[in-house]
Amino acid sequence: MMVMEWDQQQQENQREENGNLSVNNGGVMYVKVMTDEQLETLRKQIAVYASICEQLVEMHKNLTAHQDLTGGRLGNLYCDPLMTSGGHKISARQRWTPTAVQLQILERIFEEGTGTPSKQKIKEITSELSQHGQISETNVYNWFQNRRARSKRKQVVAASSNNNNNNNAAESEVETEVESPKTKPENLLVSQAQQDVCFQNTEITSQLHFLGGGYHNIYDQHAWQGMCVGC
């Protein structure tokens, strides 16, 4: 087997080491090489992963068919284990953390909607989301406030960064994402990945899409812009 090691430590220093760099747009684009054989192996591995995912989803469906409402426990659910019987709170988590499902729903509403939802709308959303975990209207309200504010901020930063004479192209992903109304990077994450891997199973596609919103927290959503480079 072979191991691919990407040493990231001294990124600046290593730029010159690479023999295979090409110039792009007046800047330097760094490229890597791999053989067809290597690429084929990668493809297989991803396919295996996908297959595993599919079967795991199936297992999950079978299990949840029986024990459904036991809880949306994947997200927060801290349920004050530290609360004593006397009502004395020692230390408990306060901050709400959306579950994967909740996030997915929120993102969907956000991208289709324009502006912060009305109070009535917030109630509805909260009601819906409460089926997937503990949540309050305030949480929903704050989420939309933050989501909008940060989306806008990113735009501003991205726009202004175009004016700067940047000496490198490796800006943080925050700047590189310009949220266009037509794209939904977070929610398309999984399904797009599947496209890239050339999946045929449509059922797993939808199911993975269902799960996709939850990975928001791991890989920040911005980076998913422009996924399929060649497709």
Added chain:
Amino acid sequence: MMVMEWDQQQQENQREENGNLSVNNGGVMYVKVMTDEQLETLRKQIAVYASICEQLVEMHKNLTAHQDLTGGRLGNLYCDPLMTSGGHKISARQRWTPTAVQLQILERIFEEGTGTPSKQKIKEITSELSQHGQISETNVYNWFQNRRARSKRKQVVAASSNNNNNNNAAESEVETEVESPKTKPENLLVSQAQQDVCFQNTEITSQLHFLGGGYHNIYDQHAWQGMCVGC
């Protein structure tokens, strides 16, 4: 940026790391050329599947083991798929680290500083610091945010420790880690899945074996093969 190194255990062919083609058995082996962005795309695609697998496994565990009431942070699925077991990452992204000069300047501004710099100020600072290394406005913004927050926390802790009141309620970052022995991010995702989940499906078991047994980690020993790079 990064340098890709191929471990040479059994791939005698892949010798020219930085060349676009390598010679094999007297012939020419054709290889793909990728940008870092494309590679990161691949990484993400795999990471998506890895995350999905882990979350599905997690869900399965939760559904199976009802006595798992200890709570903890089940929802914070984190699989760190970017880190190989060898400690090398396959991510093109890495967090910004200020250079010595940049730090000096930042500290100076912070000390003389009157609170958080305005956005215009951040632009100026960023521009100045960019002469001493890669940096973005977001980096500067985050730095001041963190600097101020942690400075304040230190003050509070010092103050409370000076008091006869030993109610140390302010050291959240440290305290949190102490009170919650959070599980270490699992690098060997697939292997872990095998241990924790008893699959009835023999097919998936064998596949997990393929991934977890044949490879220590899917990111550890593998060839990167032609994803949609060229498509």
Added chain:
DNA sequence: GGCATATGAATGAACG
């Protein structure tokens, strides 16, 4: 080769 710590980054909540 785990831990421990420092710190960059993400984000829920609050402020004005």
Added chain:
DNA sequence: CGTTCATTCATATGCC
């Protein structure tokens, strides 16, 4: 709504 604070997540690094 834009900005800021507080908390937490995630990673880099050093020690043992």
